[in-house]
Amino acid sequence: MRRLEEQILTEKYRRIEGKLTFSVRLAELSVAPGEAAEGAFTIFASQEEIPAQGYVLTKDERMECKTEWFNGVQEKIVYRFCADGLQEGDSLQGQFLIISDYGEYTLPWKVTVRREAAAGIAGKVSTLAGFTELARTDWKTAVQFFYSKSFAEICKKEGEKTWLLYRGLSAGYYNSSNVETFLEENGCKQALTFTAAKPEIQVKDVQETVREELQILKNGWGPVSLKVQTEDDFLFLEKNRIGEDDFLGNLCRLPVYISEEKLHDGKNFGTVTVSWSRGSFLVGVTAIRRKTGLSAETEKKSRQKKYTIRLTELYLKLRAKQIDLADWQEKVRECVEELAVLDRKSIVPKLFSAQLLLTENKTEETGWMLKQLRPMLEGESPAVVSYYLYLTTLYDKREEYVKRAAARVEEIYTRYPEEWRIAWLMLFLSHEINRSTYRKWQFLQEQFQKGCVSPLLYQEAVLLLNADPALLTGLDPIVRRVLVYGARKGLLNENLCGQAAELACREKYFEPVLFEILERSWEKKQSPDILQAICSLLIKGNKCEQKWHVWYERGVENKLRVTRLYEYYLLSTDLSRDIEPPKSVLLYFAYQCNLDWEYAAWLYSCVERCKTKDPELYITYKPEMDHFLLDCLNKGRINRHLSWLYRENLPALAFDKAQGETITSLLGSTEIVLNRKECRKLIVVHRRLKGEETYWLQDGKACVSVYDPEDLLFTEDEEQNRRLVTVDRKELLSFQDAVSAWGMEALREWGTESIAFLLEAEKRKLSELDQIAVWTKLCTNRQLEDVYGQELRCRLAVWLSEQEKNKELNAFLRTLSKEQIAEKDRLCMARLMILHGFYDKAYEWLAGQCFCKLEPAELMRLCSRLLAKESHLEEKRLMLLCAQAALNGKYDDRILQYLADAYEGSCSELEVLLQAAKNFEIDIWKINRKLLVQLLFTGQDVTERMDLLRDYINAGGSPELEEAFLYRCAYANVILKQPIHRYMVQMILRLCRWGAKVSRLCKIAALQYYAKNKGLLEEKNRGQVAKIVRELFEENCLLPVLQQFADLVPEVWEILDKTFVVYEGEPEKQLVLNYRRVEGELAEAQYHEMELPCVCDGIYAAGFILFPGERLQYYITVSERPEKILENGMLLAQEEAAEAMQGRYAWLYEMAQAQLLQEDLSAQKERTQNYLYTAFCAKRLFGMLK
Template identity: 30%
Template sequence: MKEKIGRFSKGDFDYQLPFIYLSEGSIDITIEAGKTHEGSFTISNSASQTMRGILCSSHRLLTFKEAKFVGSVNKIYYQFDGSNLKAGETIKGTISIITDCGEQILDFVVNTEAPYFMSPLGKIKDLFQFASLARMDWSEAKKIFRSEDFERVFLQTEEKYKSIYRNLCKSISTSQALEEFLIAIHKKSKVELNIDKVILEYQLFEESLMDKLTLTKNQWGYVEIKVSTDVEFIQFEQKFIWGDFFLGNTYPVSFVIDPKKMRYGNNYGRIWIKTVHETIMVEVRCSRRREIEQDESLARLSYKSFYKLGRSYINFRLNKIDREKYIVDSRRLIALMAEDPEEFTKGLLLTYIEIISGNMKKAEDLMRELAQQEALLKSSSILLYCGYLYLRTLIYNDETIKDEASKAIRGFYERGYPDWRLLWFLLNIDKQYEGNRSLKLAHIKEQFKGGCYSPILYYEAAVIYNEEPYLLNEINSFETQVLNFSIKNSLVTLDVAMQYTYLVNRKKHYHHMLYKGLVMLYKHFPETDILSAICSTLIKGIKKSKEFHKWYRMGVEAQLPITELYEYFMYSSNEADDELLPQSVLLYYIYNSNLNERKKAYLYANIIENKDKIEPIYRSYLKKMEVFAVKQLEAHNVSRNLSVLYNEFFSHENIDSNVAHSLPYVMYRNEISCDNPNITSVVVIHDEWEEEESAQFVDGKALVDIYTDHAKIFLVDSIGNRYLKSVDYAKAPLMKSEDFETSCMEYSNHPKLLLHLFNRFQNYRIINEKSISIRKKILSIEGLPELYYYDCLEDLAEYYYENYDDEQLEYYLSLIDIHRARPEKRIRLLEYMVRRGLYSKVQDAIQTFGYEDISINLLVKYCSGWLDNSNEDNKEEFVLDLCTYAFSKHKYDEAILKYLVRYYHGSTREMFEIWKAAIKFEVDTRKIEKRLLVQMLFTEGYVQGSFLVFNEYYKNVTNRLIVRAFLSFYAYKYVIHGWVINKELFPIMRRELNYEENDLCLIAWLKYNCKNKGLSDNDKAFIEYQIHRLVKKGTILPFFTEYSEIIKLPERIIDKCFVEYKTDPRKQVFIHYRLLNNGDSEEYITEKMPNVFMGIHLKEFVLFYHEILQYYITEEYGDDVIVTESFQLHHDTTPSEGESRHNQINLMLMTKEMNDDTTLLELMEQYVRTDYFIGQCFQPID
């Protein structure tokens, strides 16, 4: 700028400024809220010459990489900072481009849109669109869900969903976390499954079979399905199925049934289809069959019939069926057997049935038939042959036959064929067993040890025990099996039962089969000894489950003298049962306290809840219970039963400081119940505290603290996935915290208590001394989230502002980092800070978040306060920007205007407006006047009112170079370009001419006054001198002749006609002219028009009366020639009677035209006489 001012002061001007070219007509951009945008545009000019300039933005958010530029083509890089803008905002402004080629305004509009992700569906801006993306492209949604920008894009205004998102992201499976998130924000429901069949039945031979189940889900979404079975013969193609496997909403669960992994006959299995939410069971029934001939099928039928005959026999011996039914059933089953000439089974069985039915004749006939084939029978099957011998003893009832049969059968049995059926034959016919039951029992036991588990032998052994109970002298696996068989079939006698009980009682360890036997015995014989044995056995096995409690209760009620009976009664009791405990138990524990703490709590809670029924016992326990309650509270233990004790012993009247300090640890405990077997733990997150609390589920229950309305309960499965909404659970508080809070407030600052109270105060918008005290205490809680920390600070500041406590207000304002305050509270806090003079904090906030939303009056107050408390010599761009904004809103005071006058630099128009306002406030404007005048000259723009600025500056001029440059510039524009300028400039030009020579201002002044008839003699003398000086220098301008009537003009310009042409001094100008005489025309004469002054080209002609000069002008610049104008020039003035020869000739021509010959002759005589005298009086100088 200084260089240009120097040039102007010397009268060095460019004839025409180049046009400014901008690559953009305007800047119109859309950016994502919270982000910045970088862009560029280009500034050049029509002359492609080097240009200089500066850039000014009307909005603080648009800044430039470089605000100054130099060059012919200038690329301008700008940045728009939308970090703290919200979606939907529109920012409008201008960029002032101030250059030595002129000044131009570039408008800009910035629209902010919501943050977004690009996806196959286009821009995804909100949760509705995100849910749609998840439905269409789950994998893409999953990538976005795990992105670091997910919260910024989708949850910026959804504070309630942020903690849900953060905690679900801790799940092992991203897909499961996404599914649960969509459910939690109500964008979908959980996926539920259905199956087309729940029972499958197959008949197979040797070939495998493939089949499928059609699985249907109720809607889109992610689901992880595990398919399993409990048998080997079912094999699946896929053991895990995911939601994207489904075609539409169905998926075929294919499986193969492999008969090679089955046994022949019926096979049963189950297919399990499991998700974390549900389990579907499908029953599979398969029958594997051999591909056999008809006779083999009949043989198989015979085998089944034989088996049923055995069961029928046992039922008959156990008196479950009578003889007649047994015979009828047996005949039917035998009839189903196949006929085989080499198979004697059917004949032997028929013979036995005839014997049982008493039809001995028929039996003998059958026996004779068999006897005829005895040799064949013996060789075909030892078992059948022994059966034949056994039946003969029954038919013929002969001792010899019996002895022979016994000997033969024993021979087979003892020599390598120890079949249990041979032993059974012997047990019935061999004399060695008669009266020797112990031997019978010993041989039966040997069969058991050898792997025989036949119910027939169990029956024989049971009969022996019933006949001679003393033989039951130990309890091992054989005795256990026999006795269980006997008990199940109601075969056991009381004596045997008591002997069994006695032996079980002697066992040192628990055996489940023995316990089951005792239980079955007790159903038949409800004897005290058996009950005692049951209780003792359970205690030996340390059985404390609820399923055993009934036995302990019966034992207690029977007052059995069993060690630890009362303890096990308590251990196995259902603590959810409110029924009064037996009095014997209550009396027992008055003096015995060897229960664990949990069961003590149950005992004491039972006493308290039933104290009206057992008042003496209650009083006996009172002191003990109170001590226990205090001890448990100090240990911070709590349960449903302990809560009964706490409610009983800790009321408002007897809560001391120790109790008050301990209660907050327990009084917010809640019991979470969940019957989903896949859920293993629970995690509770409170928005008000960053601490995460977790607990394992035991028997479907877990205890956690819940102390505010903003708690979020996440259920966690065995692999670590979290669920908020899709898994059902129940929540129940153990204590009524409100009963204790008032007392605890007096002594305790426990975070959970404080946060609970704070939550209540916030919900009901309670602002009083108590709530303020709570908020103060909350500020010291470690791990308090920033949101709640600032919530308290904001409330405290507001409270002390409303209550005029400036000291406290200033203290809490000093703790606030305004960057972290809630946006909706930020403006109010800034107001408080301004009122308390915390200018540095306000400045920091406004620099970050802007001032557009702040009331203009508050901004003015801030600016004024800052300026009053700072050094004026300290230029602060931020404050300058703020003052400018206030001024643009027509709100300002003297301090703001002074600061703007001192430092503001922007567009010429804006600076001029500030200057006008400053003048009205009578502020010293010299600094801005200087900047404004320099900028006006630098840009060479026409500014209405520029003289007013100059005039003020001229009154107290500090830089005469600026004055000379300004006057020269406007003189140049007046003379060369014909600008209309303020007439008051001309007296100033005249005054300045007295001090220094300035031909430009001189010529402007002369031109302005050429028609002025009121010039003083001094001015006339000045004009005459200056015109003669200029003409002598060769500076001849046509308007000089306007002074002919008041001054003596130089001879050179008298009687001349002038052609004046103004153009760029760099161009050559040629005039092409010819005289037109009586309609005849000559050839054009071409002459160069000299540049007499700063682009004013002049050609002088002498034209006589009625002569016409026709001309046209061309400009040449380089190789270009341009015809610019074409005119005619003629002498159109009436000739005067002056003495110049030119005038005399013009008069003669006029009189001739008028046919005034007399006057013509006189004029001619006078002309000749004058010419003679001149020749005689004056001689040419050698």
């Protein structure tokens, strides 16, 4: 301000017609969090010859103008902004106030706190959409940026759901799969999938190593990591891993090689598995190899084998009486004919034909055929010879021949005991074997021990056991193979099934083969004995899976007496089903229950549901059930069934505080059941708590703590890949209704240290004392998530204020720190601090805040108390706070005095403060002087502000400033032709009377005022006015206004005959007046030049004697630039001046005017005589002395 005063007092005022412009419409600056940055804008003055002078102010304490003063036509203004305490993405706005001699201007500014890139890797990514685009173009960089603090801040601002997702998926480090899951769950991309262009690769007639292509199609974008593998020896892959570089567009062509050396003849089947983190698919490969010269023989053997197997199957059906004879004969004939065609030299098809003829009772034809075939036996195998002998016994049934043929076969068998075909024929020929069923069973066992696995012998064994089940005395491996064959073929009869069941009950261990035998036996006949054997066998094998429950359930329904049947009934029960077990089960466990706690809880929940239906049973269970529940509570156990039992039974029981604390810790427990049984870990990310909780899944189930519907659940695999659990989960509420069971009062006594209780209580309406205790305890808990903790503390403070809990609120505010409250809520906290007397703390919290959001009354209260303590008086923030309050109509004497002494702002603001200060009758000298100086400096109209000058003078103001003010008013009057205030004229006269230095312009203004208002010229001022006129006349400041005071100053009569050319312009310029006289239609040929004298600041004048009819044509130029005309015009004689004069000029003027008007010649003659007489007398009487 001192510099403004010096500027005003040392320089004469010049009216500036132009204005200032700026290089920008909005001064924008980007700054990093916690750092300072500088910016600049340029001020341009429109008048190139008049440099702009002034300074720049701002009303934000963070913004500092480094350029204190500017002076020039083009000036650069440098400013600096400090971003301490601001977060990434914050934006602040304000205005620069430019105070200059061109006037007052405002320029808006905007500062944005930029988001920093992750160590220069990701660049400027400020939104989720920007991150998605980064991931699309540079996935590796996006993954790095995902784990940066900058991206965490982006997620916080994107919303609560996005922030929770980020917390759950950013737990690992540089996990590409989790980043992909994050984008998918936010809807930024679709899941990346892969498919095979062709589901199968087929290659016919492989002659050498063949190269084929596996074409993989990609759908979507994202990281590509495929694993390709095969377990087939004849397939070879070029690579086992496929990445992004292997795809051309959306297609990858992977070479697959088929090795001919490792193919067998015919069709070879293989698969190629393509897998990734989200799925997999299979591509089948079929390769066919044929060898030249061997293909026909191979085909022949294959067909022979086919028809032989067919014949065997038909025979087995016939023996099992599963097909009638005629149907059998027809089908066998077809097979025999095919075999005969395939090998016409072979004797075997012919033997088959002979046996077929025997079944058709064509004995003669059979005999003839056997006779024809006898010579062909030479060189045949023992089995074929034995078969021939067997057929001859069917043809020739004489006892002697049959014995002889049987003996021959037995002899052959003796030589070839490993040939099972001969052994099979022995079953029908040997008298020794068929002597008893036991001997026959022994013979069959011997064959099985030798390794025979022929279905012909197995079926004979089954038929034998069906006929005599008593043969079955044990279940050794041979017997099991026989029985399982019979069971699979449906050959076992009821007696044999019963015998097998009895023997199975004696077994000590579970065998899958035995269970299969019994299960198939049960399907054939649902016998209690078989069911008992099944249940006993399952219990011995400790089979508790749910798939076995159906057998235990059948055993219970059939009231079987099997040890531990009821235990295994429960152990195999699906605990997720709310079913009512049989009464016998409930009675069995009524007095003693040694089940695992989960199954016992399910059992007791069933009893609890039946208490109205069967109260006696419930009473029997009650003591043991209460003991069980207390034991589970002490161990902190919880699941869906226990929670219901707790709610129904524990409120009626008495238990200690430790047990009560356990109850409160179980609040929010929820049982989660997942369809994905392969998952092992379940992660819970809480909205209101820090970190995460990890649970191990058992059979896809886990009991977790979920306090809010917004809490997110994730599964995690061995590679720490996480998936959000949404649609494929089922939530079974566990302990949500505990509050209604016990009541908040009881829970509050136990749960003061339980985070589960505190979170539950925070959502409910409690009594005022309880609410305060709960919220206060919760606010100090270190487990709270930062954002939620900040929000809760703010809510608590507001609630205490609304409930008028001043004592509790004061205690809370006293210990509160800025870090515990979110940036957006700190202003609210500062408001509460002001209301409750924490003025210094509130002042600190307001650093960097937008004061306009506070009520003016609150600001006034804060500022007044700080000023009373004389705190922070030199700080810019306090000044801004006081101004914000006062300019909005809220102030007191302290604030007004502080602002009046030191505030810098616009003229309008200073006037508001000045008026308020006047009303409070405080010292206004400083602010009055400041406003006067600023009005004068900025070139504003001060002609109507005599009140400011009057107050300033009354307070003892300096005459220099008073002179500057008067000069400005005089300039407005003389140059700008604005009216002048009478008080100003009196001030000019008073200063002249005191001998003070008064400018010519002020004197001229006073003279012009009295020239127009002669009636207002008081007698006491006439002398001073005459003095002013005389001084101006003596100083050769000759202007038309002096002619009005010829009556006061006789010297002025010398210029009464003058008509003046007056020009008002820039001072200190040498002007040239170009003129010529014009009389009627005649004008001088040449213009005359003369220097136009400057009689006052910017006022140029020259006088000419003109008579009526004469005119003066002129134009004015600058001596340096004569081609530039500043003004031109035509000057006429002044009638007013002539009328006021007497003497010779007046007579000449009248004579010229009369002649011009062609008046009467007698009148003109009289004026001529008077003029000549006066001229003669003046010449003779006042001539020069010699």
